[in-house]
Structure formats: C-alpha cells, structure tokens
Amino acid sequence: MMAPNETAGILIQALPYIRRFTGKTIVVKVGGLPMTDPERMRSLAKDILLLHSVGIRPVLVHGGGPQIDQMMASAGIEVKRIDGLRVTDAQSLEIVRMVLVGKTNRDLVAAINALEPVAIGVAGEDGRLLEVEPVDERLGFVGRVTKVRGELLHDFHDDGLIPVVSTVGADTSAQPYNINADDAARAIAVAMGAEKIIYLTGTAGLLRDPADPSTLVQRLSAAEARQGIEEESVTGGMIPKLLACAEAVEGGVKSAHMIDGRAEHAILVELFTDEGIGTMICNEDQSPR
Numbered sequence: 686m687m688a689p690n691e692t693a694g695i696l697i698q699a700l701p702y703i704r705r706f707t708g709k710t711i712v713v714k715v716g717g718l719p720m721t722d723p724e725r726m727r728s729l730a731k732d733i734l735l736l737h738s739v740g741i742r743p744v745l746v747h748g749g750g751p752q753i754d755q756m757m758a759s760a761g762i763e764v765k766r767i768d769g770l771r772v773t774d775a776q777s778l779e780i781v782r783m784v785l786v787g788k789t790n791r792d793l794v795a796a797i798n799a800l801e802p803v804a805i806g807v808a809g810e811d812g813r814l815l816e817v818e819p820v821d822e823r824l825g826f827v828g829r830v831t832k833v834r835g836e837l838l839h840d841f842h843d844d845g846l847i848p849v850v851s852t853v854g855a856d857t858s859a860q861p862y863n864i865n866a867d868d869a870a871r872a873i874a875v876a877m878g879a880e881k882i883i884y885l886t887g888t889a890g891l892l893r894d895p896a897d898p899s900t901l902v903q904r905l906s907a908a909e910a911r912q913g914i915e916e917e918s919v920t921g922g923m924i925p926k927l928l929a930c931a932e933a934v935e936g937g938v939k940s941a942h943m944i945d946g947r948a949e950h951a952i953l954v955e956l957f958t959d960e961g962i963g964t965m966i967c968n969e970d971q972s973p974r
C-alpha cells in the first residue's frame with residue numbers, strides 16, 4: 686500500500702501534464718502482442734478511460750498481427766510479409782477482417798465498456814473513415830491511407846465517446862484493404878491534429894541491439910528515425926513503426942512515442958510523470974516531452 690503523501694506527490698506531479706493535455710487528441714496504437722493477455726487488456730482499458738475522465742480525447746487504434754497469423758495457420762494459409770507488411774490475397778483479407786473487426790475490436794470495446802460504456806468500435810471501411818489506395822501489387826489487398834474522415838472521430842469525442850478503430854480501410858469503390866495498423870494510426874493522428882501518438886508495442890522501444898534492452902534509444906528526430914530504417918538492426922515490424930513515427934512528426938504531431946505495452950500503466954507513466962519511458966521521436970527544436 687502506498688503512503689498517503691506518496692499518492693499526493695504522484696497527483697501533484699501529474700497535474701501540469703493533465704492541464705497540458707486536457708482537450709487534446711492523443712492517439713494510442715496498441716499492437717497485437719500486448720493484447721494476447723486479458724489482464725493487460727483490462728489494464729489498458731483503465732488507462733484509456735482515465736485519459737477520457739480527465740478531459741483528454743483518446744483514439745484507440747489497434748493491430749492484431751499475431752492473432753491474424755494464428756488464424757491463418759489454423760486455416761492452413763502460409764504467412765508472408767514484405768518489409769513488415771502482410772501479403773494479403775482475397776482469402777487472407779477475409780481472415781484479417783474477421784480477426785481485426787470481428788474479434789480484436791470487439792474485445793477492446795468490451796474491456797472499456799465493462800468499466801464505463803463509452804467505447805464505440807469503428808472499422809476504417811465504415812463511413813469511408815479510412816480511404817486507401819493499393820501499396821504495391823506484390824502485396825495484394827494492402828492499402829496506404831489517402832484520406833481520413835477525422836471529423837467522424839472528433840464527433841464521437843464531442844458525444845463523450847472513445848473511438849476504437851480497426852484498420853481495415855476501403856478504396857473509392859468500397860473494396861476493403863488491409864492496412865498496417867502503425868501507418869493507419871499515423872494517418873489518423875495527422876488528420877486529427879493530435880498532440881501525441883503513442884505506440885504500445887511488444888518491445889521497450891527502439892533498441893540499437895534488438896537482443897539487448899539496455900540499448901534503448903530514448904530520443905531521436907524524425908530525420909534520424911528515417912535514417913534508422915536503413916540500419917541492419919531495424920527489422921520486421923519495427924520498419925513501418927519507425928517510418929510511421931517519422932511521418933507523424935513531419936505531419937505536425939508534436940511527438941511520437943514507442944513504449945512497452947507489456948509494462949503496466951505504461952501510458953500513464955509516459956503522459957503524467959516527469960520520467961517518461963521508451964523512445965520519443967520529435968522535431969529537433971521541440972522541447973522534451
């Protein structure tokens with residue numbers, strides 16, 4: 686049990702951050718890995734609800750890569766990725782939609798609503814929320830976001846709701862496309878003029894040596910993040926994530942953070958304490974945090 690003066694100290698430390706972020710949009714992207722544990726999902730739901738309760742406008746964008754892999758394996762479909770993006774044919778696309786829209790989104794919405802019924806699930810293909818164009822013909826139905834109807838998400842906030850977005854988009858003829866969730870979250874954050882984008886991931890942040898958590902890179906500029914993509918130590922899902930962070934900051938989001946989704950209440954520590962955790966990407970002239 687924490688001593689009362691310790692609790693008071695934490696609240697006092699949090700106050701300037703709460704003041705600074707109240708009324709601001711903060712996009713939180715959660716990857717599939719932190720969502721494999723129901724206890725972690727409940728803890729995430731509490732954090733998101735706390736942001737909402739202090740007047741911050743959170744948008745929760747989710748992935749579900751490991752869950753899609755699992756479903757594809759049980760359907761006997763081979764998983765193929767190019768530079769961290771899933772090769773998605775018509776059959777795989779059905780599985781992607783089933784998992785992301787039908788399961789992961791529902792589970793997150795239910796976890797928040799069990800605490801307070803303010804979460805609303807929406808897929809990028811609903812109401813043209815995320816309009817896309819194909820990325821590369823080798824990838825099949827994989828889309829890059831060309832337009833975001835951010836006003837739909839602002840309207841949800843105005844109505845006291847927390848949008849939870851699954852990242853299946855559609856082209857102008859309503860053909861659904863699979864979108865890398867890191868990139869979709871970036872597009873949403875830029876379109877909404879978000880203050881921050883926070884990536885909750887299955888690693889401590891960007892590591893110089895992926896096998897050694899003590900090599901965490903605490904801070905880098907958007908230009909350095911772009912250079913980092915070229916480095917040998919950056920592979921797989923970290924490639925689109927780092928690129929998304931750079932593009933978010935270049936698109937006007939004040940800072941992009943990659944933090945450990947496995948750590949309890951990581952979002953609250955990042956937002957409301959002086960320490961901050963993980964890797965932060967911001968413009969060079971930006972003051973820390």
Ligand SMILES: Nc1ncnc2c1ncn2[C@@H]1O[C@H](COP(=O)(O)OP(=O)(O)O)[C@@H](O)[C@H]1O
Nearest residue numbers: 716717886887888891892895918919920922923
């Ligand atoms: N340099 C690096 N630093 C940290 N993680 C890295 C690095 N290079 C590759 N990775 C891998 O990228 C993963 C993050 O990408 P991804 O699995 O797509 O995340 P998520 O699904 O959590 O959004 C890490 O869990 C790690 O396995």
Ligand SMILES: CC(=O)N[C@@H](CCC(=O)OP(=O)(O)O)C(=O)O
Nearest residue numbers: 717748749750770771864865866
């Ligand atoms: C095109 C593409 O790769 N889409 C991703 C969408 C889910 C995702 O991004 O999930 P994570 O955040 O857990 O990685 C996929 O099919 O895995």
